[in-house]
Amino acid sequence: MWRIILGLAALLTGLALWLFWADRAPPIAVNGAAPSEETIEKGEYLARAGNCIACHTVPGNPEYSGGRRIATPFGNVYSSNLTPDNETGIGQWSDADFWRAMRHGISRDGRRLYPAFPYSNYSRVKREDSDALFAYLKSLPAVRQPQPEPQLRFPYNTGLALRLWRALFFKPGRFEADPQRSTAWNRGAYLVEGLGHCNACHTARGFLGNSLASAEYAGGPVPMLGWDALPLTNSQPMSDKRASEMARLLKHGVSERNVTSGPMAEVVFHSLQHLADDDIAAMVTYIRSLPPGQTPASEQGLQVGEQRKALLMKQGAPLYSEHCADCHGEKGEGHPFQYPALADNQSVVADSANNIIRSLMYGGFGPSTKGNPRPYGMPPYAQQMSAEDMAAVLTYIRNAWGNEAAAVSPLQIRRLR
C-alpha cells in the first residue's frame, strides 16, 4: 500500500519537474545598444517577413496595437499590443525580454504564451534579427490597448494544459545553416522555416494543434478558416518556369496562370509583396528542394458514384459555358494575369474541393499588391446558383480539359452553406 502511494508521489513529482522545472529559459543578457536608423528599417522589413501585422492589428485600429481575435479549435485567444505603451504594450520590455518571448514563448512576466503566437517558428530567428524587430516596434507610436482575456474551453484554459502542450510539442529551435547548400537556399530556409512560418498552415495538424512532422509541407486544412493549404512538396522536380511562376505568385498575388486566394491572399497582401525579389527567389529555391511529401489522409469528399458523376458532368458543361467561360476561357485556359486558368491547376483538382467551393460561393479578388494594384474579381454564386448546379459546374471543371478528380456532391456544398 505505502509503496503504491510513494510510487504515485514520485511519479507526480517527476511529472511536475518535467512540466515546470524543465520548461525554463536560460538567463538572457540584455544587448541594450541604442539602435541605428538602419536597424529600425531592417526591423520593419523583418516584421513584414513575419507578417506580425496580420495577427497584431484589428482592421481599422492603429497598427500593431493587438487585440485581434485568433480563433483556434480550442477557443479564442487575442493577440497582444506590440506598441511601446508602458502599461499595455512592450514599453517596459528589454530586447532580452523580447528575445525570450520569440525564442521560448515566455512573456516578460514569466507567463507561458499560447502557441497561436507561432513561436515554434520564430524560435529560429537570430538574436540580431530579434533585436532589430524589437527596435522597430519600440519606434512606433505608443497606443493604449489592453489585451483581451482568452476564451478557451476546459481543459485548454488551464495553465497545466499549456505546460503539457509545451512539454510535448515545443522545443526552442535554432537555425543551423547547411554548408553543403547555396547561400540562397540557406536564406530561403531561414525565412520559410522562421519568420515566414509557412508550415503553420502548409503542414497538417494533429488533434492537439501540433504540426505533424510526418506531413511537413504536404498541405492540409487550415484550422478554423475552412481553406486547405496546398502542398509545397514536390512529387516531381519543379521546372525553372514553374519556379519563376511561383516567385511571381508569391510577390504579386497573381501569375500568368494562378491567383492566390483566401488566407494565402492575406499572406501576400500583408507580408510577401513587401519582400525583396532575392528573398522571394531564395524562398522558392528552398521550397523547390522540399522532398515529395506524404499527403495526409484528407477528408475525401462524399463519395459520388460513376453514373452520378457522369450526370453531373453533363449538367455542368452548359453551366460552365454560360457562367464561367467568358472569364476562364472555353478550355479553362484563363487569361494571363487576369483570370486564373482552371485547366492544369492544382487548386482545382485538389483532393478536397473546399477551396474551389469557397471561391465559387463567395467569389473574391486576388490581393492588391504593388505589382498588381487593381486585381480582377470573381462574382459570388451562392445566391445565384443551386447547390446542385454548383456541384455540377465544379465536377465539370475538375474533370474537363485533362483535369481528373473526384466529383463534388451537392451535399458537400449544402454543408458549407
Next chain:
Amino acid sequence: MNNNRPDLFRNPVVKKSLLISGLASGLLLTSLAVVAEQAATPDDAGLAERLQACAACHGDEGRSQQEDYYPSIAGKPAGYLYRQLLNFRDGRRLHTTMRLMLAYLSDAYLYDIARYYARQSPGHHSLPETNLTEAQKALGKQLAQSGDPERDLPACTQCHGSRLQGRAPYIPGLTGLPSEYLAAQLGAWQAGTRQALTPDCMATIAQRLNGEDILAVSRWIAHQPTAADTPSTKGSYANLPMECGAVQ
C-alpha cells in the same frame, strides 16, 4: 530575379488602352477628343471589366436590377462609397460576402472603385409600389422634414439635403432607394451590424426611432421623386445638427 517586373504592364487590357491612346494621338484632330477623355479618367481604365464581380449584384455601372437586395451605387458620392467599402472590409459594417470580397484590396484601389461608381449616372428609377397609409404619410413626412425635437431627432433633410439628394462627398442621397432597403439599414444601425466611424450619428438616430417610425419614414422617402443630378451642396458640413464621424 528580373522576371518580377510589375505585372500591370503585361496586362493586356492596360496594354490595349495604352495602345489605343498611342494610336489616337497619331491621328487627326478629331481623335484628340479620345485622348483627352482618356487623360481625364486614366484611373478608370479597364475598371468596368475588373469590377464585373460587383456588377453581378449591383448591376452594370452600379445600377442594380434587384434593388430590394442589392442597392444601386451609381452616382452616389465618392467619399461616402469609399467609407462604406472601408467599413465593410474592416468589419464595421457586417456583411460576409462584402467583407470577403474586399478583404485584401488596398485603400487606393477601394478609392478608385468608389470614384468609378460615383461617376456613373444613377439613371431613372421607377418608384416602388409600396402602400403608404395616410398615418404613415404624415409621420414619415414629419420625421423626414421636421424631425421630432421632443426626442432630440433632427430632420433627415438637415443632413441629407432639402430634397434628400445627398451632400458630397460623404452624405449619401436617400431617394431612389426602396423602402425595404432603407428600413433594413436603419434596423442594422439599431442592432449594431452597421456602424460608421464614431461618433456614429446614424446609430444614435436609429436608436431613437421605433419600428413604426422606421416603416413610415422609409416608405415616405421611397415615394419621393429621385432628386435629379448628383449632389449640389458640396463641401461644408459646418451646420450639421449632430456630430458625425462619417463626415470628418
